[in-house]
Amino acid sequence: MIIEKLSCTDISVSSVSKVFQEKGIQYERLTHSNWFEQFPYEPKVEFAIAHNGQYIFINYKVEEESIRAQALTDNGHVWEDSCCEFFISPDGQTYYNFECNCIGTLLVGFGPGREARTLAYQDITSTVERWSSLEHREIENTEIGSYTWELSLKIPTMAFFKHDIKSFDGLEMQGNVYKCGDKLPHPHFLSLFPINLPKPDFHCPTFFKEIQCSNKAL
Numbered sequence: 001m002i003i004e005k006l007s008c009t010d011i012s013v014s015s016v017s018k019v020f021q022e023k024g025i026q027y028e029r030l031t032h033s034n035w036f037e038q039f040p041y042e043p044k045v046e047f048a049i050a051h052n053g054q055y056i057f058i059n060y061k062v063e064e065e066s067i068r069a070q071a072l073t074d075n076g077h078v079w080e081d082s083c084c085e086f087f088i089s090p091d092g093q094t095y096y097n098f099e100c101n102c103i104g105t106l107l108v109g110f111g112p113g114r115e116a117r118t119l120a121y122q123d124i125t126s127t128v129e130r131w132s133s134l135e136h137r138e139i140e141n142t143e144i145g146s147y148t149w150e151l152s153l154k155i156p157t158m159a160f161f162k163h164d165i166k167s168f169d170g171l172e173m174q175g176n177v178y179k180c181g182d183k184l185p186h187p188h189f190l191s192l193f194p195i196n197l198p199k200p201d202f203h204c205p206t207f208f209k210e211i212q213c214s215n216k217a218l
Contacts, residue, residue, distance in 0.1 A: 001028075001192075001209065005169065006052045007217035013129040016152040017059045020048050023218050027061065030179050030190040035200050041065075041186035045179040047084070051168040051213055056155040060084040062102070066185050067147045069103040069139040074125040078107045080183040084151055085202065088175035088211065090163050095175065095205055098159075102149055103139065104130035110162050114203035124161045129154040142185065170215040174208035 004025060011019055019025075027046040033039070043064035050057050064082065071078045079085070081101035089095035097117075099107040106128055108120035131152045157165040165171070177192040180202070189200040193209045 001211045003056065003168070003211060003213045004050045005214045005217045006050050006057075008052060011052065011055070011057060011154070013152050013154040014131040016057045016131070016154065017150060019057075020050065020059055023050070025050050028192065030177060030192050032191045032194045033188070034191060034195045034197070035189055039187050039189060039200070041188050042190065043179065043188060045084070045190055047177055047192075052217075053167045053169050054157055056153075056168060058086060058153045058155070060151045060179075061148075062151070062179065063146075063148045064181075065146060066142055066144045067102055067134070067139060067149070068142040068181060068184050069101050069105070069134070071101055071105045074105060074122065075107050075119045076105060078105050079180055081105075082149075082181050082184065083179070085178040085180065086153070086175065087178070087202065087205075087208070088173055089205055089208060090160060090165065090171065090173050092174060094162065095208070096160060097203070098128070098153065098155060100130060100151060100153060102132060102134050102151060103137065104132040104135045104151070106130060108159065113205070114201070118162070120159070120161055124159055127156050128159050142183075144185065168213045171213040173211045173213070174205070175211050176202070176208050178202050
């Protein structure tokens with residue numbers, strides 16, 4: 001996967017989708033329902049990603065039959081909600097997980113695998129700007145119906161708090177992109193790249209694929 005570079009330096013998180021449209025950044029669909037026999041429900045999920053050297057920008061577009069947002073504080077159990085996730089390894093040995101529910105509550109972790117992950121402090125999570133089309137809604141309980149929502153993240157270099165990344169230009173990494181909802185009426189576990197494991201597990205860097213940050217701006 002190539003992360004295209006944008007020439008724009010001042011991009012607000014609320015304008016990410018618009019900038020992507022203007023610059024022709026392509027969306028990809030999460031098509032791998034790795035545990036379909038157990039969890040056959042598949043929401044429609046597309047995402048696009050770009051960077052400008054100092055920030056990685058991600059926009060998710062989701063269509064699903066229910067929404068949940070019980071995690072209201074950063075580093076809560078966002079994966080139990082309607083949640084989009086970006087796992088990325090700068091060094092091939094450790095990785096960061098950026099997990100965000102549908103109202104913009106974020107979890108950022110770091111480590112070599114599922115166990116003993118280090119959660120980012122608030123001074124780090126607060127640097128990751130978020131915008132959601134649902135952020136002004138109060139979702140006290142799981143809502144059933146047909147929902148279409150968007151989520152954008154603006155991730156700075158300093159959010160990679162265990163590495164000294166000066167710029168994303170030309171950076172070669174590995175990772176995967178996910179959509180889940182562990183406690184939704186129909187749990188689901190979608191990914192960009194396939195995962196060959198017997199049960200749901202996104203903390204599986206063995207199945208990460210190459211991600212290249214372009215150093216030539218559009």
